[in-house]
Amino acid sequence: MPAGKILVVDDDKNLVELVKMRLESANYDVTTALKEKDALEAVKAQPFDLSIVDLRLVRQDGISLMQEFHAINPEMPVIILTGHGSIESAVEAMKRGAYSYVTKPFEPQDLLLQIEKALEKQRLTSEVRRLKGLLEEKYDFANIVAKSEKMLSILETVSRIAKTDSTVYIHGESGTGKELIAKATHLASARKERPFVAINCAALPETLLESELFGHEKGAFTGAIRSTKGLFTQAHEGTVFLDEIGDMPASTQAKVLRVLQERQFYPLGSEKPVAVDVRVIVATKKELEEEVKKGSFREDLFFRIHVIPIYLPPLRERKEDVPHLVDSFLKKFGSQMKKEIQGLTPQAMQRVMLYDWPGNVRELENAMEYAVAMTQQNVIGEQLILQTKSIPREGAGPVGTSELSQETPKPLKEARDAFEKDYICHLLQVSQGNVSQAAKLAGKYRADFYDLLKKHNLKADDFKKSQ
Numbered sequence: 163m164p165a166g167k168i169l170v171v172d173d174d175k176n177l178v179e180l181v182k183m184r185l186e187s188a189n190y191d192v193t194t195a196l197k198e199k200d201a202l203e204a205v206k207a208q209p210f211d212l213s214i215v216d217l218r219l220v221r222q223d224g225i226s227l228m229q230e231f232h233a234i235n236p237e238m239p240v241i242i243l244t245g246h247g248s249i250e251s252a253v254e255a256m257k258r259g260a261y262s263y264v265t266k267p268f269e270p271q272d273l274l275l276q277i278e279k280a281l282e283k284q285r286l287t288s289e290v291r292r293l294k295g296l297l298e299e300k301y302d303f304a305n306i307v308a309k310s311e312k313m314l315s316i317l318e319t320v321s322r323i324a325k326t327d328s329t330v331y332i333h334g335e336s337g338t339g340k341e342l343i344a345k346a347t348h349l350a351s352a353r354k355e356r357p358f359v360a361i362n363c364a365a366l367p368e369t370l371l372e373s374e375l376f377g378h379e380k381g382a383f384t385g386a387i388r389s390t391k392g393l394f395t396q397a398h399e400g401t402v403f404l405d406e407i408g409d410m411p412a413s414t415q416a417k418v419l420r421v422l423q424e425r426q427f428y429p430l431g432s433e434k435p436v437a438v439d440v441r442v443i444v445a446t447k448k449e450l451e452e453e454v455k456k457g458s459f460r461e462d463l464f465f466r467i468h469v470i471p472i473y474l475p476p477l478r479e480r481k482e483d484v485p486h487l488v489d490s491f492l493k494k495f496g497s498q499m500k501k502e503i504q505g506l507t508p509q510a511m512q513r514v515m516l517y518d519w520p521g522n523v524r525e526l527e528n529a530m531e532y533a534v535a536m537t538q539q540n541v542i543g544e545q546l547i548l549q550t551k552s553i554p555r556e557g558a559g560p561v562g563t564s565e566l567s568q569e570t571p572k573p574l575k576e577a578r579d580a581f582e583k584d585y586i587c588h589l590l591q592v593s594q595g596n597v598s599q600a601a602k603l604a605g606k607y608r609a610d611f612y613d614l615l616k617k618h619n620l621k622a623d624d625f626k627k628s629q
């Protein structure tokens with residue numbers, strides 16, 4: 163295999179031949195051109211790895227020829243050959259995008275060295291681009307905060323199943339990030355260039371929902387003045403996200419079941435089946451097993467959609483994520499509102515850590531938006547956090563009293579463990595993952611504190627400021 167394809171452009175025939183011979187003996191594949199026109203033709207016809215261009219050509223100067231090359235092949239490094247005493251033009255050439263220059267007369271060795279360096283740089287640049295591409299694939303996860311083991315293992319599942327076409331069943335309380343995970347699954351899949359079409363099954367009455375999903379023919383029902391394509395058709399080769407599937411009316415359930423089984427359906431009022439290739443992701447905050455038992459959700463549909471279940475735990479069960487979510491929301495809203503927010507005061511953070519966030523991530527996000535909007539300082543204090551509607555004021559007081567004000571009382575051991583875990587998270591947050599400091603604050607020996615970390619499955623590293 164040649165070491166690279168090189169184009170040499172010079173109107174001096176002898177020099178061109180000489181360079182060609184030298185480069186070929188160094189294992190390069192060389193094309194030569196004496197005229198600008200031929201050189202351009204060659205660049206259009208094939209991708210060269212590099213070109214060597216004489217600065218002073220007959221018709222055109224080398225710089226403008228180089229620019230024409232770059233219009234065709236922007237990545238190709240160009241080495242300029244200059245006559246003695248035209249250093250200024252050589253510098254000008256570099257400014258305009260030449261990789262380097264070699265002054266005539268030159269030692270073949272010098273030219274070879276320049277070529278090698280340019281090609282090496284080229285290889286690095288394309289490697290960097292390849293890596294960036296990989297990073298961009300990861301980028302789908304970049305806006306998802308996941309520090310707790312629970313969330314990390316969810317992201318791992320998502321990346322593992324994204325490339326398959328299996329139906330994904332996402333369940334979890336309101337505001338836990340079901341839609342975010344559905345989108346991430348689509349973006350990490352081979353379908354990412356195709357549409358992601360979402361529909362909230364709870365938001366529409368039956369006929370409308372069905373016509374949205376499957377489309378309808380003109381006149382299929384009162385008001386259907388023209389035929390429309392349904393979401394399943396729009397999402398062809400992409401992903402359909404059926405949100406709140408637990409609220410889907412029974413007759414629609416039957417139709418969706420048929421689509422999943424047969425991969426085709428009939429638009430309302432039509433007898434012609436439409437075949438589609440879609441990946442289906444569903445989400446629900448209801449316990450569908452219960453709905454099946456009650457008879458309000460079809461069991462056969464449940465088994466069809468319950469292929470890859472992903473459970474998003476409530477925020478209170480993964481409090482390690484809270485400080486990172488706080489950071490990320492403060493950054494987001496800070497930059498949106500052009501405020502430089504450094505963080506929460508320790509008291510404010512304590513409130514946030516001890517609160518149970520029944521509305522989960524969405525509630526926390528809203529609280530941070532409110533706090534950023536209202537704050538007049540660059541550190542957000544306890545008062546602002548308490549003002550966000552959600553956090554009960556009566557919880558105000560020393561650490562832990564808000565825990566007591568929770569509505570459904572837990573058995574003492576559970577409550578104590580929950581408190582202990584929150585308390586430790588809080589200390590780690592305040593000490594930014596410094597175990598000695600956290601142990602000191604707790605009045606514990608380091609070794610005992612480590613035991614507590616182990617007991618609650620916490621890692622001090624998760625609390626270190628990584629960003």
Ligand SMILES: Nc1ncnc2c1ncn2[C@@H]1O[C@H](COP(=O)(O)OP(=O)(O)OP(=O)(O)O)[C@@H](O)[C@H]1O
Pocket residue numbers: 305306307308334335336337338339340341342343447487523524527
């Ligand atoms: N891990 C996370 N990292 C960053 N943002 C998150 C995370 N989880 C959720 N969010 C944000 O919280 C908000 C709620 O998430 P989402 O809409 O996905 O929740 P949901 O489970 O679909 O809620 P609902 O059941 O109410 O529809 C969104 O703004 C989302 O971007």
Ligand SMILES: [Mg+2]
Pocket residue numbers: 340341405
């Ligand atoms: Mg949702």
